[in-house]
Amino acid sequence: MKKIVFFLVVVMSVIVPASSVMAIDTVTSQNSFPDLLGDDFEGDDEWDDEYDDDFDREEIASISDPLEPLNRVFFTFNDKVYEWVLSPLTDGYIWAIPRDLRECFGNFFFNLSAPVRFLNSILQGELRQSGTVLSRFLINSTIGVYGLVDIANIEFDIKPRKADFGQTLGRWGVGDGVYICWPVVGPSSIRDSVGLVVDAYTHPIPYFHDSRVLDISYYTSNKMTTLSLNPDIYDDLKRFSLDPYIASRQAYYDYRKALIGYR
Numbered sequence: 001m002k003k004i005v006f007f008l009v010v011v012m013s014v015i016v017p018a019s020s021v022m023a024i025d026t027v028t029s030q031n032s033f034p035d036l037l038g039d040d041f042e043g044d045d046e047w048d049d050e051y052d053d054d055f056d057r058e059e060i061a062s063i064s065d066p067l068e069p070l071n072r073v074f075f076t077f078n079d080k081v082y083e084w085v086l087s088p089l090t091d092g093y094i095w096a097i098p099r100d101l102r103e104c105f106g107n108f109f110f111n112l113s114a115p116v117r118f119l120n121s122i123l124q125g126e127l128r129q130s131g132t133v134l135s136r137f138l139i140n141s142t143i144g145v146y147g148l149v150d151i152a153n154i155e156f157d158i159k160p161r162k163a164d165f166g167q168t169l170g171r172w173g174v175g176d177g178v179y180i181c182w183p184v185v186g187p188s189s190i191r192d193s194v195g196l197v198v199d200a201y202t203h204p205i206p207y208f209h210d211s212r213v214l215d216i217s218y219y220t221s222n223k224m225t226t227l228s229l230n231p232d233i234y235d236d237l238k239r240f241s242l243d244p245y246i247a248s249r250q251a252y253y254d255y256r257k258a259l260i261g262y263r
Contacts, residue, residue: 063176063179063249063250063253064176064177064178064179065178065179065249066178067178067179067180071179071180071181071245072181072245074181074182074183075181075244075245075248077183078181078183078184078186079244081184082234086227089224090224090227090228090231091231093224093225093228094228094231097228099229102225102228102229103229104148104149105148105221105225106225106226106229107140107144107147107148107149107150108146108147108148109221109222109225109226110147110160111136111137111140111141111144111146111147112147112204112205113203114133114134114136114137115137115202115203115204116163116164116199116202116203117133117161117162117163117164118130118133118134118137118163119202120163120164120165120167120168120199121133121161121163123165123168124163124167124168124171125171126163129161129163132158132159132161133161133163135152135158136152136153136158136160139151139152139156139158140152143155162259164195164199165194165195165196165198165199165202166189166191166192166194166195166196166199166256167195167256167259167260168195169191169194169195170191170256170260171260174191175191176189176190176191176192176253176256177189177190177191178190179249179253180193181245181249187248187249187252188252189256192256205218237251
């Protein structure tokens with residue numbers, strides 16, 4: 001019963017609309033993918049002319065979205081949650097807490113979820129990566145003051161690695177399945193929804209206490225910190241896309257595809 005309650009807490013606390021933070025785990029510096037909206041990103045005109053049309057048709061056609069009408073309703077709902085609730089709360093959080101401190105909080109939350117990444121690294125057969133995850137956890141939990149400072153990266157150049165059960169299933173050859181835009185949770189797929197459940201069961205936090213209030217506080221603070229460190233991603237996605245729903249869906253699939261293929 002406790003595990004069921006914990007999963008529900010996870011779903012209710014991951015209040016991240018569309019793809020605002022899907023390509024980010026905790027802090028922007030941990031994301032190794034290029035900033036396609038950045039001023040220093042330069043496209044290739046020849047590439048654009050010869051490739052863009054075929055790429056768009058092929059990639060969009062490969063996404064199974066038979067629930068699009070319903071997904072668009074949920075997408076609109078999530079957008080309003082962001083606009084009316086999350087954005088004002090995030091602005092207040094940014095105003096009240098200095099960025100350096102918020103980055104420390106982000107490091108702390110990322111460090112606590114290390115067992116999830118460690119287990120999935122082993123399941124993926126990435127023994128070297130699992131050693132990296134374990135080393136980072138031990139270093140940051142001790143020298144890094146319970147993970148508040150990413151000493152492993154700063155002093156030892158041990159870069160953070162990402163791993164979740166949805167990625168593990170992808171590495172095993174399991175396809176995405178149908179695209180789903182969950183209310184409150186945001187973009188996902190059948191495979192990654194299963195991954196979310198499994199990762200919720202393997203996270204260590206619920207096994208150390210019986211307080212639902214603490215569960216809610218932990219996960220809400222985690223996601224609020226993540227959003228506060230990347231406050232413009234979702235707004236930029238809406239600003240630069242003709243159809244934010246299509247753009248968020250494509251961004252999610254591109255990110256997951258890159259994560260599964262990354263070694």
